[in-house]
Amino acid sequence: MRRPPTAPHRRRLGHPWTRPPAAAAGPAVAALRTGARRPRPLRLANPRLTAAAGSVALAASVPLAYVAYRAATGGADVWAGLLQTRLLGLLVNTLALTVTVTAGAAALGISMAWLTERTDLPGRNLFRWLLALPLAIPAYIGAVIHLALLRPRSGYVPRAAEALFGRDIPLPSPVGFFGAAFVLALFTYPYVYLLSAAAFRSLHASLEEASRSFGRGTWATLRQVTLPSLRPGLTAGALLVALDVLAEYGTVAMLRYETFSSAIFVQLAGRYDREAAAILSGVLVTIAVVALWGERRYRRRARHTQMAGDWRPAPLHPLGRGRLPATLLVLGVCSLSFLVPVGMLVVWSGQALLDPAAQAEAFRSGSRGLWDFAWNSLWASGLAAVLAVALAVPVALLAARHPSRLSRAFSTMCQVGYALPGVVVALSLILLVNRYLPLLYATPLLVVLAYVVRHMPQAVRSAEAAFGQVSASMEEAARSLGHSPSRAFLHVTLRLALPGLLAGGALVFLTSLKELPATLLLRPAGFDTLAVRVWIWAGEGFYTRAAPAALLLVLAAAGPLYLLLRRNSLFRGPSGAPAPGTDRVTMERIGHP
Amino acid sequence: MKGIHRTHIHPARIVSALALFGLILAFGLLAGCGATTSDVADTGATTTGPSQGADTTAPAEAAAPAGGASGRLVIYSARNEPLVQPAIDAFMALNPDVEIALKTGKNGELANALAEERANPQADLFVTTELLTVQSLAADGVFAPYRSPAANAIPAELRGPDDLWTGITRRARVIMYNTELVTADEAPTSIFDLVDPKWKGQVAAADSTNGSMQAQVAALRVLLGEGPTLEWLEGLLANEVTFFGGHTDVRKAVGAGEFKIGLVNHYYYYLQQAEGSPVGIVFPDQGEAEIGLFTNATAAAVIAGSANPTAAQAFIDFLLSPEGQKLFAEANYEYPLLPGVALHPDVQPLDGLRQADVDVAAAALDLDATFTLIEKSGMQ
Numbered sequence: 001m002r003r004p005p006t007a008p009h010r011r012r013l014g015h016p017w018t019r020p021p022a023a024a025a026g027p028a029v030a031a032l033r034t035g036a037r038r039p040r041p042l043r044l045a046n047p048r049l050t051a052a053a054g055s056v057a058l059a060a061s062v063p064l065a066y067v068a069y070r071a072a073t074g075g076a077d078v079w080a081g082l083l084q085t086r087l088l089g090l091l092v093n094t095l096a097l098t099v100t101v102t103a104g105a106a107a108l109g110i111s112m113a114w115l116t117e118r119t120d121l122p123g124r125n126l127f128r129w130l131l132a133l134p135l136a137i138p139a140y141i142g143a144v145i146h147l148a149l150l151r152p153r154s155g156y157v158p159r160a161a162e163a164l165f166g167r168d169i170p171l172p173s174p175v176g177f178f179g180a181a182f183v184l185a186l187f188t189y190p191y192v193y194l195l196s197a198a199a200f201r202s203l204h205a206s207l208e209e210a211s212r213s214f215g216r217g218t219w220a221t222l223r224q225v226t227l228p229s230l231r232p233g234l235t236a237g238a239l240l241v242a243l244d245v246l247a248e249y250g251t252v253a254m255l256r257y258e259t260f261s262s263a264i265f266v267q268l269a270g271r272y273d274r275e276a277a278a279i280l281s282g283v284l285v286t287i288a289v290v291a292l293w294g295e296r297r298y299r300r301r302a303r304h305t306q307m308a309g310d311w312r313p314a315p316l317h318p319l320g321r322g323r324l325p326a327t328l329l330v331l332g333v334c335s336l337s338f339l340v341p342v343g344m345l346v347v348w349s350g351q352a353l354l355d356p357a358a359q360a361e362a363f364r365s366g367s368r369g370l371w372d373f374a375w376n377s378l379w380a381s382g383l384a385a386v387l388a389v390a391l392a393v394p395v396a397l398l399a400a401r402h403p404s405r406l407s408r409a410f411s412t413m414c415q416v417g418y419a420l421p422g423v424v425v426a427l428s429l430i431l432l433v434n435r436y437l438p439l440l441y442a443t444p445l446l447v448v449l450a451y452v453v454r455h456m457p458q459a460v461r462s463a464e465a466a467f468g469q470v471s472a473s474m475e476e477a478a479r480s481l482g483h484s485p486s487r488a489f490l491h492v493t494l495r496l497a498l499p500g501l502l503a504g505g506a507l508v509f510l511t512s513l514k515e516l517p518a519t520l521l522l523r524p525a526g527f528d529t530l531a532v533r534v535w536i537w538a539g540e541g542f543y544t545r546a547a548p549a550a551l552l553l554v555l556a557a558a559g560p561l562y563l564l565l566r567r568n569s570l571f572r573g574p575s576g577a578p579a580p581g582t583d584r585v586t587m588e589r590i591g592h593p
Numbered sequence: 594m595k596g597i598h599r600t601h602i603h604p605a606r607i608v609s610a611l612a613l614f615g616l617i618l619a620f621g622l623l624a625g626c627g628a629t630t631s632d633v634a635d636t637g638a639t640t641t642g643p644s645q646g647a648d649t650t651a652p653a654e655a656a657a658p659a660g661g662a663s664g665r666l667v668i669y670s671a672r673n674e675p676l677v678q679p680a681i682d683a684f685m686a687l688n689p690d691v692e693i694a695l696k697t698g699k700n701g702e703l704a705n706a707l708a709e710e711r712a713n714p715q716a717d718l719f720v721t722t723e724l725l726t727v728q729s730l731a732a733d734g735v736f737a738p739y740r741s742p743a744a745n746a747i748p749a750e751l752r753g754p755d756d757l758w759t760g761i762t763r764r765a766r767v768i769m770y771n772t773e774l775v776t777a778d779e780a781p782t783s784i785f786d787l788v789d790p791k792w793k794g795q796v797a798a799a800d801s802t803n804g805s806m807q808a809q810v811a812a813l814r815v816l817l818g819e820g821p822t823l824e825w826l827e828g829l830l831a832n833e834v835t836f837f838g839g840h841t842d843v844r845k846a847v848g849a850g851e852f853k854i855g856l857v858n859h860y861y862y863y864l865q866q867a868e869g870s871p872v873g874i875v876f877p878d879q880g881e882a883e884i885g886l887f888t889n890a891t892a893a894a895v896i897a898g899s900a901n902p903t904a905a906q907a908f909i910d911f912l913l914s915p916e917g918q919k920l921f922a923e924a925n926y927e928y929p930l931l932p933g934v935a936l937h938p939d940v941q942p943l944d945g946l947r948q949a950d951v952d953v954a955a956a957a958l959d960l961d962a963t964f965t966l967i968e969k970s971g972m973q
Contacts (some may be wrong), residue, residue, distance in 0.1 A: 071748070085968055085969070085971070142738075151849070151851060152851045153849050153850045153851045154845065154846070154848075154849030154850070154851055256835075256836075256837075259676060268705065268800055269698065269699050269701055269702035269705075422677075430709065434709055434710070434713065438712070438713040441715070442709070442710065442713075442715040521702075523696070524696070524715065525645065525667045525694040525695060525696035525716060526693075526696070527667065538673060539839065539841075539842075540674070540675060540839070541841050541842060541845050542675075548631045
């Protein structure tokens with residue numbers, strides 16, 4: 001029986017459905033599993049590694065703990081005031097948007113994945129790329145373009161409609177709940193798309209065949225067999241979407257829909273009520289933690305075991321007469337989420353280049369030029385990526401090599417960043433750093449620190465996956481062949497894990513580039529990043545001025561995204577059979593905001 | 594199993610060594626930054642000491658070469674970037690040795706940052722769009738006193754107590770409307786007309802994070818009391834006024850006809866008109882029984898503990914110089930404070946307009962009450 005080489009690690013990532021049967025697992029796997037199931041007595045496997053991992057975990061959880069503390073100790077009167085005036089409305093607003101966007105993104109992501117992976121859709125190899133690329137566009141840039149296109153009367157679309165029909169055509173309002181939900185769903189569906197596309201690809205042919213042979217039709221099979229087996233990937237993707245929406249500031253602010261994130265920003269920026277901001281943050285983080293916890297519970301219950309032995313791809317469904325509408329649908333989604341936004345940015349950039357005044361403004365602002373902003377974006381995000389990966393290594397190594405309650409606790413502590421929206425990170429860092437580390441305050445390093453705190457989970461998960469894939473016995477073999485322990489580690493384990501670590505770094509880099517609220521709140525004077533420039537210029541309505549910076553930002557984000565997608569076996573081979581297992585790992589890694 | 598553990602002790606040690614190295618490196622970096630920051634802070638302290646105590650009215654002293662100032666000047670500006678950058682460019686042309694770092698943001702955002710940084714000042718100069726913020730920050734001890742020689746010529750009420758801040762230009766709160774959608778006769782003549790159901794859903798304004806809007810609420814509160822002010826705010830909400838993050842959005846929306854009416858500062862009307870939009874302006878509340886026109890002033894202040902007070906003072910001198918005043922008057926249609934500087938020919942002079950009788954200082958003292966009022970109304 002052929003067994004994928006990555007079995008032990010996959011199990012740890014929490015996707016038990018691909019777990020090989022226990023009987024097939026090698027001794028190392030069996031050992032790891034007993035270790036994981038039955039908590040060992042608390043014995044420090046490796047004191048130094050444990051100490052290093054512990055300090056990283058502790059440092060990573062400080063911001064969350066601090067916000068929780070501030071919220072809990074917030075004055076009763078502030079709590080009461082907020083309860084009376086804002087809390088309920090914000091809760092309803094935030095939850096409504098989160099649920100709607102998550103549902104929309106899930107529907108969009110799954111249908112796109114099914115069409116590109118399980119049908120004979122023409123051009124599906126190209127669409128696979130196009131459908132993943134919106135991840136390179138920050139949602140607030142999408143919101144800017146959405147507004148420019150659809151603003152009543154002044155937008156491009158209403159004006160074109162007026163020119164065409166000679167009168168005002170009533171169009172739905174581009175702002176508020178529906179506008180925000182539309183834009184956010186359009187720019188977050190790739191999380192669901194990538195994870196469910198991977199699941200569709202590694203789907204076993206016999207599952208659907210068996211279903212059919214029992215008399216189920218195409219739809220019944222899809223509903224009762226195929227979709228349920230997607231559940232783990234789907235919930236993981238949905239969680240990412242939900243966390244993204246909870247953390248989103250730029251889009252909801254631009255489209256004038258108030259959620260917890262934007263309300264906290266207003267408390268910090270407009271009125272500076274830190275106590276109220278801390279309380280709102282506490283509630284927001286609680287929602288995020290509940291979402292994280294719920295997804296874990298749900299995933300644990302939904303186990304799907306698949307025997308990996310005689311894997312072969314499931315045959316494609318012929319679309320038949322549905323070919324044209326299906327193609328148009330996919331093309332429409334690609335257009336709205338990628339082609340139109342990028343097209344608009346290119347056109348505006350062109351206008352900025354042609355108009356001397358706009359050109360001067362776009363490429364220079366005071367003593368700073370566009371390249372300064374780009375450089376700031378690149379080095380801050382790059383440094384954040386390096387730091388995040390370096391800090392993740394001890395935590396991941398401990399979790400991968402010495403699984404225990406303690407090492408899992410450390411790993412979980414490092415994942416709190418998922419539940420910390422940018423505004424909350426900024427709030428806790430402003431309060432903490434100015435009080436305890438004033439030298440760091442108002443330096444660009446504070447911005448880098450915020451990126452590290454916020455995006456650390458991606459690095460930790462990637463590093464855990466990477467070390468998990470490197471069997472301990474390989475290093476053992478190197479040492480038995482006479483290599484020193486350090487050499488064995490550096491030349492075998494680290495080397496083999498390096499691509500995975502780099503992928504984690506690329507992910508941190510990508511998400512840090514796109515980060516807006518923490519950068520806005522923490523940047524020192526004169527330190528503008530591309531994201532900040534786009535926000536300031538677009539906020540003033542200078543779209544042509546903002547466009548070159550936005551385009552540069554998208555290009556810079558497309559680099560690491562391309563590397564991540566390339567690593568993904570989704571794009572390997574012609575229509576190819578993925579190596580079972582590897583898909584899921586990379587998808588996990590890509591799919592983290 | 595034991596074997597597995599034993600084999601990995603050493604690599605792990607390397608990793609922890611690496612992590613330690615990383616930490617040391619990080620701390621080294623911090624220490625490096627720290628050193629430079631504290632150096633700067635030290636110089637700041639020595640320069641501020643004498644200039645603060647002995648001679649607050651002295652302009653940029655002879656220490657710097659002919660241009661006046663040098664070094665790095667950190668400006669926090671609540672004026673939008675397009676409304677402050679021209680002044681910065683002109684100042685840098687005159688003072689090529691000064692390197693300016695600008696951080697723009699809302700009044701509140703920057704005020705908070707300044708208050709937060711009091712023990713650890715980062716900025717040298719604060720430029721703002723209204724007087725409430727400078728008044729309350731001055732009371733908090735955020736500013737160092739400085740009277741520019743030119744400031745003697747501006748109205749005394751537009752100089753802060755103890756010269757802690759200086760007014761730069763004046764602006765008025767007006768109503769602008771789209772002339773394709775509203776005729777001059779129909780246009781509202783009072784800010785209280787904005788709550789008339791006739792204009793339901795047709796009015797745009799800046800939201801409560803905007804300094805000029807806050808100042809208007811604060812002034813109304815002082816002038817009319819809490820009840821009528823709250824009533825007005827609730828009336829705006831009931832009338833489905835759309836609140837934007839800033840006035841640029843408002844003027845563009847009115848210019849494009851997305852909204853019929855906007856509540857803005859006067860220069861937004863002129864800026865929009867200059868873009869060729871069909872817009873009209875009303876200086877509201879001019880009737881006999883009415884409250885009169887609200888005006889406000891932009892201001893600048895030197896930060897206490899600034900690392901480069903000389904450059905900050907030189908910048909204020911420049912803002913109050915005929916050149917600086919002309920820049921704001923011509924490029925941004927503002928009312929210059931320096932006598933003798935001409936108003937933009939298109940702008941209606943304030944003389945002859947009935948102005949609201951409000952004491953800004955009094956309004957600033959109760960800033961919290963104003964925010965409470967805004968919260969209570971539920972305004973965004």
